Amino acid sequence: MLYIIGLGLADELDVSVKGLEVIRRAERVYLEAYTAVLLVDQQQLERYYGRPVIIADRETVESHSDDILADAHEKDVAFLVVGDPFSATTHTDxxxxxxxxxxxxPTRTLPNASILTAVGATGLSLYTFGQTVSMVFFTDNWRPSSFYDRVAENAGLGLHTLVLLDIKVKEPDLKAMARGKIVYEAPRFMTVAQCASQMLDVEEERKQGICGQDRLAVGVARLGSENQAIVAGTLEELAEADLGKPLHSLVLCGRKMHEMEWEYVREFAMDQDKFDRIWRADYAGKG
Known part of the structure; x- marks a missing residue:
């Protein structure tokens, strides 16, 4: 059987008891390591599990899945996923x-916490979130803005938008590939500040007010860990915020933000007076 096991968001201790039992008896243990990363390294996981862990990068999962599935109809194979197993379509595939x-x-899924639920730590109600979108790193020649249309649809309904930020792990260096060499870039993780800045840049092009400077948002980092960070403010403020080490995510607040949500979120505000003023003018009673 193939067990697809959610590991949660922070460290080796977040795995469920059921998941740990499977890991310790499985024939092979794989760790999917490109849609998200844990806040601890491979060696720390192996010490806790008492088992070797095989890192499965994008190429392994998408192009060499037969290696993962070999003999899985006869033996137990554990495929470990940061967060919850089906938060990424890769695992559905x-x-x-x-x-x-x-x-x-045969397969069995063991669920766990994911950013899709952990973001409730901001105080924003999960019932009033719309479509989740992803933000990729912009380059000089590639600035995809399709996320804006999804955010606009959410905004039209007054709903919050969770923005998942890009990570680059074991990405090939295209210039080196052109010279016939396989070289990988250093890992990169998008920050809340980078995401907010890119949203503001796209707003300059679209000019619909969806991602304007005074739109309220919440930035989060390392949710589920002991040193998680949550910061609230305008997109303009978050474009200057430093939430420290990865992983980061951002929530653009919808107009339906209830008074209870505001009361909770305002404690994270970079400037509470400004946050309160904008909420009362543009959000309170607008849902």
């Missing part, structure tokens, strides 16, 4: 391959 395998490979 792997489960589908198990169904299509000859013979079919």
């Amino acid at each position: 792997l489960a589908l391959r198990c169904r299509q395998h000859d013979p079919p490979i």
Whole structure:
């Protein structure tokens, strides 16, 4: 059987008891290491699990899944996922391959916390979140802005938008590839400040007010860990915020922000007076 096991968001201790039991008896243990990362390294996981862990990068999962699934119809294989197993479509694809395998490979999923639920720590109600969007690193020649349309749809309904920020792990250096060399770039993790800045840049092009300077937002970092950080303010303020080490995410607040949400979130505000003033003028009673 293939066990797809959620590890939670922070460290080796977040795995469930059921998950840990499977990991310790499985024939092989893989760690998917490109859609998200834990806040501890591979060696720390191996010490706690008492087992070697095989790192599965994007190429392994997407192009060499047969290696992961080898003998899984006869033996237990553990596939570890940061957060919750089905928060990323990659893992749905792997489960589908198990169904299509000859013979079919039985699967079992062990869920855990993900950013999609942990973001409730901001005080914003999960019931009033709309579509989740992703923000990628802009380059000189590539500045995709399709996220703006999804945010606009959420904003039209007064809903909050969770923005997941880009990470680059084991990304090939394209210039080196052009010279016939395989070289990987150093890992990069987008910050709340970078995300807010890119949203403001796109607003300059679209000019619909969806991601304007005075839109309220909440930045989070390392949710679920002992040193998690939550900062609230305008997009303009968050574009200057420093939340420290990865991983970061951002929530753009919807107009339906209830008074109870405001009362909770304002404690994280960089400038409480400004936050309160904007909320009363543009959000209170607008839902």
